[in-house]
Amino acid sequence: MNKKKKTKIKLIIFGSICLTICLIALISEYIAPYDPYAQNLSEALQSPSLRHIFGTDRYGRDLFSRVLVGGRSSIFSTLALILIISIVGTIVGLYCGVYGGIRDIILMRIADMFLAFPGMVFAIAVAAVLGGGMQNAVIALAVISWPRYARIARTQAMTLKNQPFIDAARLNGLSNWQIIVKHILPNTIGTIIVMAAVDIGTMMMELAALSFLGLGAIAPAAEWGSMMNDGRSMIQTSPWMILSPGLAIFVTIMCFNLLGDTIRDYFDTK
Template identity: 60%
Template sequence: MQLSLKNITDIKFIIISTLLILLLLLIIFSPWIAPFDPYAQNLNNALLPPNSIHILGTDRYGRDLFSRILVGGQLTIFSSLLVVAIITIIGTIIGGICGYFGGKLDTILMRIADLFLAFPGIVFAIAVAGVLGGGIYNAIIALACISWPKYARLSRSQVLALKNTNFILAAKLSNNSPIQILYKHILPNILNPILITATLDIGTMIMELAGLSFLGLGATPPTAEWGLMMSSDRSLLQTSPWVILSPGFAILITICLFNLFSDTLRDKLTIK
């Protein structure tokens, strides 16, 4: 039996979703799954290559890399999810209000958004994180500050395309308040592109958050975080490459999974 495009898309979505759920479950339960204490130092085992006991080897302090990657995934992935949630909510609300009401408020907020969009994102994030100081929370704030305008622009354009349609005019005649119209009638119709953009941004935020930690503007030692792990041991790339390659591959695999999930979600939402 020949599979239709929709069936193929559904199968891909199920496979990618299953792999992503397994990864998230692995990260959630990592404190119980990790075979060693990720913070326990043992200098006698320093820089051991991958072996039957330490399957990814150890770092310069003898800490098990597999355990540190598992536990570090919690901070890296869930911090990125938090950033995406913040910018999606804030950007969608601002864009929805600007698109529906227009006027001076729209002009002011969109000029502010243009100001943020005029700077290279990661450079602006480095500047904001540098002003705020180190720490994962300040890195989250920095990324949130520079990332919301995209969602504001997207939701505003979607609202502008919908606000004068017949079903919105009918909702106005039914004495629905502007908030009710935005929440009950407009938001469900603009949710798909926003959701697709948000899922695609998760991989970007993982990379940028790890980049800030790599530069010393994110997580602080001895926290297990993928970007910080790569930064702390980057001098060992030639002599002990597994120390830096292990968290690097963890970042690569995670970003690939989230990007594939975003692509299959887009296909599933657009193919009828």
Template identity: 55%
Template sequence: MSSSVTVRRQKICKDHTKKRLVFFLLLTVFLMVIVVFAEHICPYDPNAQIFSTLEPPSALHPAGTDRFGRDMLSRILVGLQTSVLSTLALVGIITVVGTTIGILCGHLGGIVDSLMMRVSDVCLAFPGLVFALAIAALLNGGLQNAIIALAVVSWPKYARIARSQTLALKSTDYIAAAKLSGDTTIQLIVRHILPNSAGPILVTAMLDIGTMMMELAGLSFLGLGAMPPTAELGNMMSGGRSMLQTYPWVIIGPGIGIFVAVVIFNLLGDTVRDYLDPRNNRRQ
């Protein structure tokens, strides 16, 4: 009796996790459709200064206008596009670079491993955002330089994960069998090490999207990211911070855009982590 109840509970848990994953995937797809087609969805030209300045939200301008007479809803949509695509590019860069370095260090070992791990120790020794601020300031700001600055300080996390996974896989029987069958280093990495290390790396990348979006927005807010007149959510909040009490919609709108995007990606990342967790799979 108790065994059947346990099996039923496990099945319910598994179905619930799958439903959550499907729901958040659909929500993310909806967000990405808005991001990709933002320039076609926005009701007005986001850079057109043709309206009355600082109009409150209305039927004509649901998010109001800014101090230059630009439609805020149009700028929020285009700013969301800039923020999300920049964040995805950043996460893609640090995932590929960090994973490549970690797998090579774990597989080759020796002086290369020691050198790259000491470099990663230096990057991890400083608070990430403070280190990125210093690098972005040296590069004179700009969105591309902000991405470079965050990439420089963020890759060690992925390198550490990939290296630990590689070291664990090196001692397995099927890796030894693959070596005996004549597989080259590249074949070992592509066929065996990378596929078996992908789970933790994928989960980390999914959970990092929200964090990287906040940090990119933070650099733009401080004047070291996207520069005017580029529509970017952090930059828009920076431009309206002095008007929070008098014209709050100028800063609340971009803030809501960042909040919604970060929440969606974080919820998707949490669900993917639960779905891929081997302990949950065993329970299920």
């Protein structure tokens, strides 16, 4: 079995695992054994058992149910963030790479300004200004993350626009936007997909970090980073409160990172 075929099999396996994780998160409210928001103080801080697989929190809420439901917010917020930054960054990068001139200089200097700041520090500042909530956390991370995609897309566009087939397209009367859509974007999209796939784990960790700091999901919403924040003060007496969402983050990020690495190997021309 050649390397390409092995990579394709791995892509199918890891893709299926990640798709299953997303599907479980999507239907989590229907498969959760308990109401993730129902409080029962008589069962507060119970250790993991057959009745409560991950134990209960300080309010008696079933942690397994909250981890399941929290996956929807954590995973789909991450995917939405990746979609936003990859689309915005690609559009800006292709525009600058093809048109050049003063517009390219201005937009790239703006991108450099965002890249000059430490990423998470700048995201924390933006999230603090906007206030709490997953939507604002996504916006904060999107503000600092799109320039990397813009840089990659711009480099690809500048390389491709001088190719003979682009000159032929111009001779056929195609406008710059038609050339971008029909010729440059199809030759750039593979690189962007690989970069986005590899970025999923990083963005999920950063979203969880903002929630852990109180700048993401607002209580009582179930979200993995927020759940770890709730349990950090009780790590010595009730460690399952922080280990349960932590395990969910670890497994999910590991699966998406394996998928991202496999996609990168699959698109590797070498």
